[in-house]
Amino acid sequence: MSDTAERVKKIVVEHLNVDAEKVTDTASFIEDLGADSLDTVELVMAFEEEFGIEIPDDAAESIVTVGDAVKYIDKANA
Amino acid sequence: MRRVVVTGLGLVTPLASGVESTWERLVAGQSGARRIDKFNTDDLATKIACMVPKGDGTNATFNADAYVELKEQRKVDEFIVFGLAAAQQAVTDSGWEPRTEEERERTGVMIGSGVGGLEGIAEASLVLAEKGPRRISPFFIPGRLINLVSGHASIRFGYKGPNSAVVTACATGAHAIGDAARMIALDDADVMLAGGAEASICRIGVAGFNACRALATKYNDTPEKASRPYDRDRDGFVMGEGAGMVMLEELEHAKARGAKIYAEVKGYGLSGDAYHITAPAEDGNGGYRAMQMALKRSGLSVADIDYINAHGTSTMADGIELKAVERLLGDAAPGKPMSSTKSATGHLLGAAGAVEAIFCILAMRDGIIPPTLNLDNPDVETSLNLVPHTAIKREVRVAMSNSFGFGGTNACLILTRPE
Numbered sequence: 001m002s003d004t005a006e007r008v009k010k011i012v013v014e015h016l017n018v019d020a021e022k023v024t025d026t027a028s029f030i031e032d033l034g035a036d037s038l039d040t041v042e043l044v045m046a047f048e049e050e051f052g053i054e055i056p057d058d059a060a061e062s063i064v065t066v067g068d069a070v071k072y073i074d075k076a077n078a
Numbered sequence: 079m080r081r082v083v084v085t086g087l088g089l090v091t092p093l094a095s096g097v098e099s100t101w102e103r104l105v106a107g108q109s110g111a112r113r114i115d116k117f118n119t120d121d122l123a124t125k126i127a128c129m130v131p132k133g134d135g136t137n138a139t140f141n142a143d144a145y146v147e148l149k150e151q152r153k154v155d156e157f158i159v160f161g162l163a164a165a166q167q168a169v170t171d172s173g174w175e176p177r178t179e180e181e182r183e184r185t186g187v188m189i190g191s192g193v194g195g196l197e198g199i200a201e202a203s204l205v206l207a208e209k210g211p212r213r214i215s216p217f218f219i220p221g222r223l224i225n226l227v228s229g230h231a232s233i234r235f236g237y238k239g240p241n242s243a244v245v246t247a248c249a250t251g252a253h254a255i256g257d258a259a260r261m262i263a264l265d266d267a268d269v270m271l272a273g274g275a276e277a278s279i280c281r282i283g284v285a286g287f288n289a290c291r292a293l294a295t296k297y298n299d300t301p302e303k304a305s306r307p308y309d310r311d312r313d314g315f316v317m318g319e320g321a322g323m324v325m326l327e328e329l330e331h332a333k334a335r336g337a338k339i340y341a342e343v344k345g346y347g348l349s350g351d352a353y354h355i356t357a358p359a360e361d362g363n364g365g366y367r368a369m370q371m372a373l374k375r376s377g378l379s380v381a382d383i384d385y386i387n388a389h390g391t392s393t394m395a396d397g398i399e400l401k402a403v404e405r406l407l408g409d410a411a412p413g414k415p416m417s418s419t420k421s422a423t424g425h426l427l428g429a430a431g432a433v434e435a436i437f438c439i440l441a442m443r444d445g446i447i448p449p450t451l452n453l454d455n456p457d458v459e460t461s462l463n464l465v466p467h468t469a470i471k472r473e474v475r476v477a478m479s480n481s482f483g484f485g486g487t488n489a490c491l492i493l494t495r496p497e
Contacts, residue, residue, distance in 0.1 A: 017149035041216040048212075 004051075004077075005070045011046045012066060015039065025067035047073060082259040083496065085337040086172025086325030087436050088164035088273070090140055091423050092128035092318050097167065099138035101440045104448045105469045109302035109422050111316055117281050124293040126301035127279045128318040128424025130160065153217035154226065155195030157321075160429075161227035161275030162234065164321035165189065169235055172325035173337060174269055176236065184268040186239030187228040188258035189275060189323070190250040192428025192483070195222030197280035227275050239267040245428075247483030248389070250274045251322055252431030252491050256346035258326050268331045273323035273432035284317065290356055293317065294392065305425075306452035307390035307418035308400070308464055315391040318424030322432030324439075339496045341439045344378065344476075347371025351486025358395050358482060362402030365389075365480060368488035369406045372478065376492040380410040383492075384474040385447050386462075387434045389482045390418025391425050397458050399480060404460065415472060417465035421451035431481035435491050438477035442495040445473050 009023045016033050029035040029043060044060045047053070047069060053076045055063070063069050089096060092110025093103040110128035119125040133139025142151055145163035176182040202218045220226055225243035232241050240261050244254040251274030258272035287293045294314040297304035305316040332339055349371065351364035358364065373380065386403060390396050396418070404411050419437050420426075426433050441447050446469050453466035463470075479491045 015149070017147065038216040038220075045213065045215065054212075 002070070002074070004073050007050055008047065008066060008069050008073065011050060012043065015043055015046060023066055025065065025070070027066050028064055051077060053077065079263045080265060081329040082262045082326050082343045083329050083332050084324050084340040084343065084439060085174065085327045085332050086168040087340065087439065088167030088171065088323040089320070089433060089436060090130055090160045090164045091320040091426070091433060092130055093423060094131065094138035095140035095163070096138050097171070097436065104419060104422050104437065105446055107422070107449055107451060107468060109305070109451060110318065110424060111301035111304055113298070113301060114279065119284070122281070122284050123288045123295040124284050125298040126304055126316065128305070128316055129279060130320050154221040155198040156277035157191050157194060157275045158221070158227050158230060160277055160319065160321040161189055161191070161323070162230055164273060164275065164323040165231045165271055168271060168273070168323040168325045172327070174325060174327070182236050182238045184239055185237040186241060186258070186261065186267040186270045187231045187237050188240070188242050188244065188254050188261070188270055188272040189227040189231060190244030190246070190254045190428055191224045191227065191275050192245070192247045192250050193276070193278045193283070194224040196278045196283050198222045200280065200282040231271055235271070237271065240270070246487045246489070247485060248425065248427050248430055249481040249483035249487045249489040250428035250431060251433065252435065252479060252481035252489035253348065255324060255326070255343065255432060255435055256348065256489060256491055259343040259346060262326055262328050268328045270326045271323060272326055273321060274429040275321035276427045276429040277319045278427065279317050279319050287317065292356070292393065303452055305392045305421045307388070307392045307396050307421050307450055308456050308458050309453050310455040310457040312392045312396070315393055315420065316424040318420070318426040318430070320426055320433065321429050322436050324432065324436065341442060341493045341495060343491065344494045345372035345376030345492030347373070347375065347490040349488045351488070353486050356484050358398050358486065360398060362398040362405070364486060364488045365399055365482055366402040366405055368490040369402065369478065369480065372490040372492045373406070378476060378492065380407045382476045383407070383414065383478050384472065385438065385441055385477045386414065386416035387438050387477065387479040388416050388418045389480040390450070391420055399482070400458055400460055400462070404462065412461040413463055415447050415463045415465050415470065417448055417450045419448050421453070422448070431479065431489060434479050434481070435493065438479050438493050442474045442477055442493070445471055447472050447474065
């Protein structure tokens, strides 16, 4: 697992209080990890803080799964 | 009008978490006051408060994790956590579990707070100043709103009846119980979870009350001596925190399911001073009229009142309330017991009225009147028995509880022992 994926996973586990093994690449924050719409806003804020990037609202809406987040962050930091 | 009874109790107080432990320590004359250690008080005039003892739940400490998931605790201010904990206790104690949609729709919530999520607002304003609006959490607003204790309780327990919240400063808890009881009396609901929650012991909260010159400042080295209602050497109230909740229920509804009935909400009175934002009117007329209204509603006479739980905050206002009570009681005043339990718990602000109504109920249940601590040298002359230092044994069939708040708002509850 990449460094980004590790850090994303850690944030998701902390914020959503879910078991680490459930946080797979294809896991959807809302469908699989029990997040609501406010949780996803907070998660995006946590990613911004952790990786020093800004995720605009329209981009944030396209981040549905853990893999989406990792991909977006890697692209933003490339 | 339909009759309303109390069928469940819940307490989180500076004395303990839990109804029985709080009551035992109150009756034993213990104080919940201590030095504030959760934030820096070096530059604050007041360095003490009555704080909920935190721990793993043993020795009646408060373990938030036992009531609210850690993930959810982070999203809300502490008054919501205290409120949900006391609510859970009251619900469990009542044994009421609505099973049908109609039962859920006939069960409501009325939980208030005096100041709500003050600490979270202070923290968020720093984030806004330092990092900008994009760093404000989506949980900032819903985690601070006063009616969100009622909101969370409704979601947790599935109560779909009236859902509201009272905000009347230090009279909140009493108004919440009185207003909720009326909803049942008027047939808007059969069961109501009602009370108050408060957690405003934070730097900005202490600084704000200090600026009003409302808090004790002379007892930073002897915290347990600071709350001393009616005493010559009192110099302000001591902040408290926690929550008090009751389950209110229509009498026949409670009887039909064989519920344990603690008390009946017999009278409720409320009034406004139309005088000053923080000080009570000097003639005590507002408090007097609230008591009179409650008494009239109860159909009882002053001679019937066996115990009065005073608002008695350990400020100059103590004497004003005392005179109003004497005026109400008239010839029935001599020897009548009136105590201020704020001497032990501190002032729980928006939770005080609910916590003190519960103390009245327990006084009726056990035939014990809790004391006014630290009343060494009364500076008031009265024929009432202010129950100094130690609890007294006395049959209590009728109890009255006063609560007055900033803004000149007054509430009075009269509770009776079940027949």
